[in-house]
Structures are given as C-alpha cells and as structure tokens.
Amino acid sequence: MSTASPLTATPRPGTARPAVAGAGHAPAGSRPLKRRIAFASYVDENYLPGFLTLLRSLALTNPTLCEDFLVLHDDLRPDSIARIRALHPRVRLRAVRTDHYADFVKGDQTNYLVRKAYFILDVFTVRDYDTIITLDTDMVVLDRIDELLRMRDGLGAVAQFFHGESKLNSGLLVIQKEFLTDAFCARVDEIGLAGSYELDKHDQGILNALLAGDFVRVDARYNYVKRRLAGNKPVPEDVAVLHYTGRHKPWQGGETGYAPAEEAWHRYDLDDAALRAEFFALPGRKHPELVRHFGRQAHRAGSGLDTAVQLADALMELGDYREAAEVLGRHRIPARDARAHALYGNALMACARYEEARTHLLLATAHPPTAPRAHARLAQLAWVLHDDATAASHALAGLSADPTDRMCGILHRRTAPVSGGGRPADAPPAGRNGASDQGGGRAGRLAHVAFYMDGQGNAGDKVLPEAVRRCFSDDTGPGAWQSEHVHRFVDDAALERINRQRGLVIGGGGLFIPDTSPNGNSAWQWNVTDEAMRRIEVPIVVFAVGYNTFEGQDYARERFTDSLRTLVERAAFFGLRNHGSVERVRDLLPRELADTVVHQPCPTTVARQLIPGWRDPAERDDTVLVNIAYDRAGLRFGHDYGHVLAELAAAIRRIGEHAEVRYASHAVTDDTFVTDLRREHGISLPVLPMYDWSTERILTEYARTKLVIGARGHAGMVPFGAGTPILSLISHPKLGYFLRDIDRPEWGVSVHERHLAELLTERALGLLDRHEATVADVHDRQVLLWRITQENMGRIRPLLVDPA
Incomplete structure (x- = not known):
C-alpha cells in the first residue's frame, strides 16, 4: 500500500495558517478516536436537482464511502428534504445564518444568487468534524475520491483554471479542523464586511483574499471545470469530479458545445428505482x-x-x-x-x-x-x-x-476426544494444584464462565482466565474450578453443573461486546437466557468484565439491556474493569441497580501481586516491543491506515536508534503489520509469536523489556501488570479508559494523530530516558489497582463460603 498521495504539493508561502491548538496532546479518551469526516453542500430549491444528481453519482461511483453529509440550507421544503434523505443515510441538516452575510460588501446586492453564494461559508462554523469536504451542487462525481478523505494538512483546493496557481476554485474544498475555528470565521467576516476582495467572485473571492495563495493544491481532476471541455471535447477518463460552472446548468437545459459533459451529468439523473x-x-x-x-x-x-x-x-x-x-x-x-x-x-x-x-x-x-x-x-x-x-x-x-x-x-x-483423563476442552492449563483455598469455608469448586482461548488464539485472552482465578485461589486448575465457556449455551446440564459449585465467577475480558459470538439469548458474549440466569442458585460474581464496543458499534439494545438488568439483579458482586465501562453500563440501568456496578481492575494489571514468588528482573533487555491489532481494522483505522503505517514506520526507525524494536504478535492477524511494514517501508522486525506461547513465557518476555508500545488492550495491561512501562496506541476506547484509571493519559497516543510519529517518538524516548523512574511509577500505579482488588475480594470471599 503506497502512502504517497498524488493530491498535494507543498503549500506556497503566504498568509500564516491557523495554529493547530494542542495538536497531538489531547488526553486519551477525551475526544472521539477516529478522524471525523463529512461532506457538505449548500442546497436551495433551485439547485436541488443538481444536488440530488450529485448524491446519486457519489453512491454509484464511490459505493464504499459513507460519511456524514451536511446539507446547509435556508428554504428547503419538507418534500425536498425527504428526497435528499432517500439518497443518503447520514444526512445532517444545518440551517445557514441568512442574515449574517447581509452586510458583506457585494458586487450586486439585489441578485439572490449572489446573496446565497456566501452561505457555503457557514461550513467554517461547524465544530463537529476533523475534515470537511465541500462540493458545489452543480458537480457530478465520476470516479473514486477516497484520496480526498486521506488528506490531513491545510486547506485543499484545485487552482483556478483561468488564473494560474495563485487562486483556488472554491467549488471543492478539503478543510481540516484548524480552519474550523472562530478565529478563521472572524477573518472571513472582516474581509467580507470591508469588501477587500474580488466582489464578483463572492465566497471564492473572500477565501482567496484571506489565504493569499496559501492553500494545498489538489489535482485538477477533482474539480474539473466544464469550461475546459468547450467545443464538445470528451470528458477525460481520469476526471473524478466534473464541475458545471457557468450560468447554464444541466437540469435547466444545459449549454451547446458541451455535449459529452452534459451526457456525463444525465448519466446520473435517475429515478430512485433505477438508482437502486x-x-x-x-x-x-x-x-x-x-x-x-x-x-x-x-x-x-x-x-x-x-x-x-x-x-x-x-x-x-x-x-x-x-x-x-x-x-x-x-x-x-x-x-x-x-x-x-x-x-x-x-x-x-x-x-x-x-x-x-x-x-x-x-x-x-x-x-x-x-x-x-x-x-x-x-x-x-x-x-x-x-x-x-x-x-x-x-x-x-x-x-x-x-x-x-x-x-x-x-x-x-x-472437540477432539480427551484421552487419559486430560483437562476439559473449556479449561485453561492447570495451575498450582493442592494450594489452599483463599475463599474460606470448606473445600469446593467455583464455576468460571470465561472466554477460553484456543491454540494460536489471542495471547491476552490466554493470560486472562488464569489471572482471574489467581484473585480467588492459588489453584487455577480443575481441582478448584469448573470451566464453562462463555459462548456455549447455558442449558439444563450447564445449570446443574453451575449449581453444584459454591459460586459462579463471570470474567474477565471484554464480554460486553455484541459480535464476537453473537447470540439472540443475551446479545452479549455469554449465551444465556434471562430465565436461565434466574435459575442460578449460587452467588454470582461478575469480575473485571469490560464494555468493549468500538466507536460506531452498538448492541441489539433492548435484548442486551434486559439481559444486563437481569444479570445485575442476580449478581452478588458486579465489577467492571475500567471506569469507562462502569459509566457506560450504569447509563443503561435504573438508579437502584446502577449504584451496584463498581470498578474491579483487570487482574492482568496486577500480575506481579498475584503470582506466588514473582521476582522483578534484575536487568532488562535493551528492547522495545510493538504490537498492532488488526481485528475490525475498519473500526480501528477508518481511512487512515496508510497514514498510521507510514507514521509508525518513521517512529520505529527513530526509536530503533536507541533500542532494538521487536514485534509482539498477540494474534495471527497481527502479523499483517510486519508484512505491510516490510513491503511498504522496507523495515523488517523480529516477530515474537505470543499467540503460541504460555502465560509464563508471555509475562517473562514483557517483564524483561524496557517499553511496550501496544494497540491491543492486553498489550498494555499485561506488560503493565508485569511492571513494564507502556505506551498505548489508542484505536479503541478501552485503552483510554485504562490510562484514565491510572491517571496517566499521557501514556496513550491516538493512532489518528496527524503527527503520530513525532509524538510517539518523543514520548517513547522520554520514557526510555527516565526508565527507572517510570518503572517505579508503574509499580506505584499498580498499587492503586491492587488495593481496589483486595478491597473487592474482601467483599467477595464471604459470599462464596459454602454454607454446608
């Protein structure tokens, strides 16, 4: 995948650009993770036919794109709005400030088209997006425009056809967040009120006066003006956006001498059935x-x-x-x-x-x-x-x-038959058999509902069930635990097994997620009906479960909420692994139940405290381990994967000058990063296949490295639990949640940061330079989580004493 873009050239010097306030330094979890992108157009009744055709052409030529579409308007009728909504699922209506531009100096104050030409400038008042792409309603999209969505810098536009490279055509703008500010709007108003611009160029004149040539040049194929095709010239094959500049619009009869261009527009003038x-x-x-x-x-x-x-x-x-x-x-x-x-x-x-x-x-x-x-x-x-x-x-x-x-x-x-009385298929590897039961009361097993990972499965999910069990007992094997895989249906036989134990532990892991193993019984990972939950007779402990949805992902809300409520009602203890999950779950519950939901850190984060005889390494290898997650890549990276790959390549090169960089692969799919990094940027990393490793080996490797830079939740929590400094590459809210819990948001960097390489390198080298102090800080942060875990276990243990 090439990360070079044909769209942009070096901006010309001119008016200084707006500063990027706080770029790269927003606290983890304080803002949306993915870059928010929208299209925008100003639409009125006269230009509605053009806009409808624009939407049709966008759907047919770019069927993989679906971003918010801001419709700026002042006089659209309800039936017109309905026609617009029929052509796009993410229309966002926004009324323009019609009176705001009344005092702007204009070339012809009485011409309604001149008056409305300024309304598109309202796009600069929008604060909800990182990138906005404006399209005039007299445009038609003829080819892919993905590259526009990958632009990250400046204000992009095509230079005017008749005026060389010094002025932009405002029919298509690619506007980054630093221009969507009150300061930029004030400069627009200042120029408009003073009339210090080409009056006959309207909004375009104001922007050219303000920018003075300081804009990012976009290839002309993305705003190809009709005037280039005079004399019935054919439309070039590489044109992506054709712009019908001039007075005569295709829906008004068109203009002679432009037959191929007119045909291109009418190609998308379809009724709804034909479009579908x-x-x-x-x-x-x-x-x-x-x-x-x-x-x-x-x-x-x-x-x-x-x-x-x-x-x-x-x-x-x-x-x-x-x-x-x-x-x-x-x-x-x-x-x-x-x-x-x-x-x-x-x-x-x-x-x-x-x-x-x-x-x-x-x-x-x-x-x-x-x-x-x-x-x-x-x-x-x-x-x-x-x-x-x-x-x-x-x-x-x-x-x-x-x-x-x-x-x-x-x-x-x-499902292979177990020979010789081996461990059940659901059970993790046996731990220290024969150790005393820390739960008190007579000896007896606990049932444990968890996601038990298969061979070559996610390394973090291998470590997790054993870590949960160690909070309750040194014996993590079948002598103390009855394993119940979270994805298996809770039938009568399963209920009987559970009710024979002295309690049921559910956790840990991000079990509150709808799509890992979808079922209609609960709408989250545990395949249990409400009726079955009510038939559980032993105490239920929900322990360090996470609410694991990505941004833009949701549940079958009614079913999940009902199942969640039943579980909370039945649970003797309900602990979630970060405060972000606590807040999300509490929002779904009535107040009397919400207050019972508490914070219980993931036990992997306190591994040093849980494992008997743990010793911190006397010396550490001069290495930095990197991990990138690839499951649900679209939800993680959006349109930015090429950017992320290039930025990480730059960071790895610079960090590699100070320590050996190795790759910690938690899942087989994670190896994609190593392949792409070598193919696109010529960097080869040694791979540690942790998906093939035991828990002991995973913890040992993490304990002896100096820094882990991870995109998976457990590529942060597991090394932290082993006492190792971390930097989280945040592509999922849960990573930010954890950093917020330990009050170290600066240990996280969003993968969508524009200057990701610079920020990541700066923070990584800073942690390496202060390595001993940072290790001490990790240990100190871990004490807070361990204290919470001990306090919670003090509440839980009496609940699990067998009354017999």
Whole structure:
C-alpha cells in the first residue's frame, strides 16, 4: 500500500495558517478516536436537482464511502428534504445564518444568487468534524475520491483554471479542523464586511483574499471545470469530479458545445428505482450503511432475492442479526443458492434459532464453494449446544473440503476426544494444584464462565482466565474450578453443573461486546437466557468484565439491556474493569441497580501481586516491543491506515536508534503489520509469536523489556501488570479508559494523530530516558489497582463460603 498521495504539493508561502491548538496532546479518551469526516453542500430549491444528481453519482461511483453529509440550507421544503434523505443515510441538516452575510460588501446586492453564494461559508462554523469536504451542487462525481478523505494538512483546493496557481476554485474544498475555528470565521467576516476582495467572485473571492495563495493544491481532476471541455471535447477518463460552472446548468437545459459533459451529468439523473437497481448491480464491496439504506427501500418495493442477500449481508456486518433473518425469511430460497442458505443460517444462528439455522447450513454444505465455511458454522453450532461429537464430525468434513480452513481446524482441535483423563476442552492449563483455598469455608469448586482461548488464539485472552482465578485461589486448575465457556449455551446440564459449585465467577475480558459470538439469548458474549440466569442458585460474581464496543458499534439494545438488568439483579458482586465501562453500563440501568456496578481492575494489571514468588528482573533487555491489532481494522483505522503505517514506520526507525524494536504478535492477524511494514517501508522486525506461547513465557518476555508500545488492550495491561512501562496506541476506547484509571493519559497516543510519529517518538524516548523512574511509577500505579482488588475480594470471599 503506497502512502504517497498524488493530491498535494507543498503549500506556497503566504498568509500564516491557523495554529493547530494542542495538536497531538489531547488526553486519551477525551475526544472521539477516529478522524471525523463529512461532506457538505449548500442546497436551495433551485439547485436541488443538481444536488440530488450529485448524491446519486457519489453512491454509484464511490459505493464504499459513507460519511456524514451536511446539507446547509435556508428554504428547503419538507418534500425536498425527504428526497435528499432517500439518497443518503447520514444526512445532517444545518440551517445557514441568512442574515449574517447581509452586510458583506457585494458586487450586486439585489441578485439572490449572489446573496446565497456566501452561505457555503457557514461550513467554517461547524465544530463537529476533523475534515470537511465541500462540493458545489452543480458537480457530478465520476470516479473514486477516497484520496480526498486521506488528506490531513491545510486547506485543499484545485487552482483556478483561468488564473494560474495563485487562486483556488472554491467549488471543492478539503478543510481540516484548524480552519474550523472562530478565529478563521472572524477573518472571513472582516474581509467580507470591508469588501477587500474580488466582489464578483463572492465566497471564492473572500477565501482567496484571506489565504493569499496559501492553500494545498489538489489535482485538477477533482474539480474539473466544464469550461475546459468547450467545443464538445470528451470528458477525460481520469476526471473524478466534473464541475458545471457557468450560468447554464444541466437540469435547466444545459449549454451547446458541451455535449459529452452534459451526457456525463444525465448519466446520473435517475429515478430512485433505477438508482437502486444500478447500485445493487455494482460488483465488489459496498459500504454496509449504504446497502442497508437502499436495501430497505428496495425490500419495501418488493425486490428480489439477490438484493435481499446483499441487504442481509450488510445487516449482519452492522450487527442487525434479527433484521437480516427477517429479510431472508420473506423469500423462498432455492436449494441451489448455497450462499443465501449459508447467510440465512448464520443470521438464524446469531438469533439463537439453532434448529432452523442447522437446516440452512446443511443445504449450504452441498455446494463445494460454500461447504468448508458451512461445515465450520455447523461445527460451531454443535459445539455451542455441547454436542462435541457432531462438532468434530463437521469440522473434519470441512477440513476434507478445504484443509486450510482455520475455523474448521480450531473446532476440530477443540472437540477432539480427551484421552487419559486430560483437562476439559473449556479449561485453561492447570495451575498450582493442592494450594489452599483463599475463599474460606470448606473445600469446593467455583464455576468460571470465561472466554477460553484456543491454540494460536489471542495471547491476552490466554493470560486472562488464569489471572482471574489467581484473585480467588492459588489453584487455577480443575481441582478448584469448573470451566464453562462463555459462548456455549447455558442449558439444563450447564445449570446443574453451575449449581453444584459454591459460586459462579463471570470474567474477565471484554464480554460486553455484541459480535464476537453473537447470540439472540443475551446479545452479549455469554449465551444465556434471562430465565436461565434466574435459575442460578449460587452467588454470582461478575469480575473485571469490560464494555468493549468500538466507536460506531452498538448492541441489539433492548435484548442486551434486559439481559444486563437481569444479570445485575442476580449478581452478588458486579465489577467492571475500567471506569469507562462502569459509566457506560450504569447509563443503561435504573438508579437502584446502577449504584451496584463498581470498578474491579483487570487482574492482568496486577500480575506481579498475584503470582506466588514473582521476582522483578534484575536487568532488562535493551528492547522495545510493538504490537498492532488488526481485528475490525475498519473500526480501528477508518481511512487512515496508510497514514498510521507510514507514521509508525518513521517512529520505529527513530526509536530503533536507541533500542532494538521487536514485534509482539498477540494474534495471527497481527502479523499483517510486519508484512505491510516490510513491503511498504522496507523495515523488517523480529516477530515474537505470543499467540503460541504460555502465560509464563508471555509475562517473562514483557517483564524483561524496557517499553511496550501496544494497540491491543492486553498489550498494555499485561506488560503493565508485569511492571513494564507502556505506551498505548489508542484505536479503541478501552485503552483510554485504562490510562484514565491510572491517571496517566499521557501514556496513550491516538493512532489518528496527524503527527503520530513525532509524538510517539518523543514520548517513547522520554520514557526510555527516565526508565527507572517510570518503572517505579508503574509499580506505584499498580498499587492503586491492587488495593481496589483486595478491597473487592474482601467483599467477595464471604459470599462464596459454602454454607454446608
């Protein structure tokens, strides 16, 4: 992936740019993580036909883009607004300040078009976005414009066709946050009120007077003015945005001498049904929000199965599992349509409609292209329902069809018969057997609902269950614990096993997340019905669970809220692993229940306190370990992956001058970073495959390095628990939550920082220079978390004493 952009050149010197206030220094968790991007246009009734065509062209030429679209307006009728909303799922209406520009000096005060030309300047009053791309309503989009969304610096525009490089054409602007300020608006007003600009150029004249040539040059293909095509010239193939400058607009009859240009506009002058037909006929990936938006319209209009499949697929990606099942359930799916059956089976399984899901997944196994994945899902379904023999059979069938299918391999290993009385498939490796039970009372086991990681699974999730158990007992093995995998359905047999123990511990990990293993019973990771929760007779301890949603991700709200409320009502102790999770969960509960939700740090953060005989290393290796997470990459990086990769490459080079940089891979997918870094930037890093390591080896490696720079939650919490300084690359709110809990927000840097390399290098080298003091600070911060854990355990232990 190349990070070089063809869009920009070095800005010309001129008027000083607005300062970036506090750039790179906002506290972790204090603002949205992802860069917020929006399109914007000023629209009135006269230019509405042009704007509708602009929206259609954007959807058909850029089907993977779906950002907020700000519609600045002053006189739009309700039916016009409805037509606009029908063409985009994220329209944001914003009334302009019509009187604000009344006193601006203008070339013709009586011309309504002149008066309205200034209204687009209201875009500079918007404070909700980091980047805004303005588009005139007399434009049509003909090709991809992704590159515009990746611009990070200055105010970008195409230079005017007739005036050389010194002046911009304001039809398309790429505006960064430092221009969306009161100070910049004041300068706009000053020039407008003084009339110190080219009056016949209106808003464009003001901007040119203000910037004095100091703007970032964007390639002309992104604002290609119609005047270049006089004499019926064809539209060049590389034109991305065609701008119909001049008095004669295509929806008003057009202009002679521009036939190819007029044809380009009319290509997108479609009715809604034709637009949807073309949209769903497009090959390749489309943004799920666009598919959902147009798909619901098409579904209401009686569309066919192909559109329903695309809609259901998008709904599944967005977490709308029940609607996905309902959409496909309204169609008769031919037996030969394996893809539709597989998708329907997945949707039904996510809704916990297991028998129906099995039927459709079995139909999908009859066709070779879908057979491996369908068998994998059938194996998972059987395993969820505690039928290991059937799960193993389907996993083997899937591997026979495709020996490389990873999920089939995981399920085959997970359900392989245990010989010689070995540990249960759900259980983590046994700990110190025979140690005394710290819970008091007579000896007895605790049930433990957790996410038990498979081989080559997430390293942090391997460490976690054992760390939880160590808070309760030195014995972490089956002699003291009854393992219940969080994803397996809590049936009568599971309830009986739980109720035979002296208590139930649920945790840790980010179990409050909707999509890791979706189920319709709870809408979070524990596959339990409310009725089953009410039948649990032993004390329930919810311990260090996290509310783990990404920005822009949500639950099946009603089902999750009801399940959560039932769990809180039944729990004897309810502790979440950071205050961010506590706040989010409390917001979903009535006051009388909200007050019972407390902070219980993740036990991985106090590993030094938990492991008997722990000794800090006498010396540390002169190394820095880096980790990048790649699950849900779109939610983590948005449009900025190329930027993140380039910035991290620069930081690694500079940090590498002071210490050896190695890569700590927590999951197999994390290795993507090493591959991309070598291919795009020529940097090779030694890889530590922690997904293959034991808990002891992971903790030992983290304890003896000098600094860990991690993008995963447990790439921060685990090394911190081992007493090692950390810098978090924040792409998920939970990393900021943890840093806030230990009052060290400066130990985090958002991956979306414009000057990420500079800031990360500065902080990393600062921590290395102050290494001994920073280690002492980590130990001091850890004492706070350990004190909270001890206080909570003082409340919990009496609850788990077997009254018999």
